[in-house]
Amino acid sequence: MRRLPVRRARRTAIGATLALVGVLSLSGCSQLVDAFNNMQGDTASVPANAGATVRPSATPTETMAFNSQFTYDGSVMMTSEIADDLELRLELWAVDSKRTQEWTPARDKTFGFAVNVYDRRVDDKAVLAEKRRVYISSIQIMSQTAQTSGQVQSPFQFSADPRTLVPTDTLRSERGLLLNTYQGGLLVPEQTIRQLPADTFGMTLEFAMTITVEGTANTDTSFQQQTVYQYVPIAIFQD
Incomplete structure (x- = not known):
């Protein structure tokens, strides 16, 4: 040229x-x-932050005013080690609305929950005599709000003997409702949190479960009672 x-x-x-x-x-x-x-765009330039570490975009839980895995996923499973290789599982899921970003102070907020137990020492299909039995005799749920005003309230409360929440043919005794059976432990399909203070941006549910745990499988003299606590944070959005 x-x-x-x-x-x-x-x-x-x-x-x-x-x-x-x-x-x-x-x-x-x-x-x-x-x-x-x-x-001048044809002239090569070096960004001011060249060589700096780039952070990934914030996840929904990081940008949320009230950090809640339940709100992020629509469900949550929490575990408690109640004996060596013996695990209590609490599962919680949104029912209405299933879109948890629609959980606002004014509308009803419905969830379901289940309590089960898993003995890792034996196969899931093992007979009951080979498993360490776990009974639940009481379950309570308390709530605590997080509000922009700084006030704290307890608008939702629940207390029951689990034996009254399931069909009468479910295995039970004076120790409570038997959890590790093929019938599926304790299932409560719906509980509703109603109106909250208008400035609520989050609430925490505290589960208190009184259980009796068998120390050695098929040994009636080895049972001991304990109370297990689990906490479930839930984000609340403005209307």
């Missing part, structure tokens, strides 16, 4: 620039500055 003489090249560049100025002068100074910046 034939190169233009230096003087001619300069005259061509100046003429193009003047023509551009003439056009842009009709549309304002700010566009003129942008045009000159664009003309």
Whole structure:
């Protein structure tokens, strides 16, 4: 490709620039500055933060005013080690609305929960005599609000003997409702949290479960009672 003489090249560049100025002068100074910046776009530049570590975008739980895995997923499972290789499981899930970002102070908020037990020493299909039995005799749920005013209230409360919440043919004794059976432990399909203070942005449910645990499988003299606590934070959004 034939190169233009230096003087001619300069005259061509100046003429193009003047023509551009003439056009842009009709549309304002700010566009003129942008045009000159664009003309220099072919020049390589190094970002000011080159070499810095780039953080990933914030997750929904990080940007949430009240951090809640239950709100993020619509459900949560929490476990408690009640003996060596013996695990109590509390599961909680949204029922109405299943879209937890619709959980606001004014509307009803319905959830379901289940309590089960898992003995890791034996196979799931093992007969009951080979498993360490676990009975639940009481379950209580208390609540505590988080409010922009700084006030704390307990608008939701629940207390029951689990034996009254399931069909009468479910295995039970004076120790309570038997959890580790094929019938599925304790299932409470619906509980409703009703109106909350208008400035509520979160609440925490505290579960207190009184259980009796068998120390050695098929040994009636080895039972001991304990109370297990679990806490479930729930975000509340404004209407």
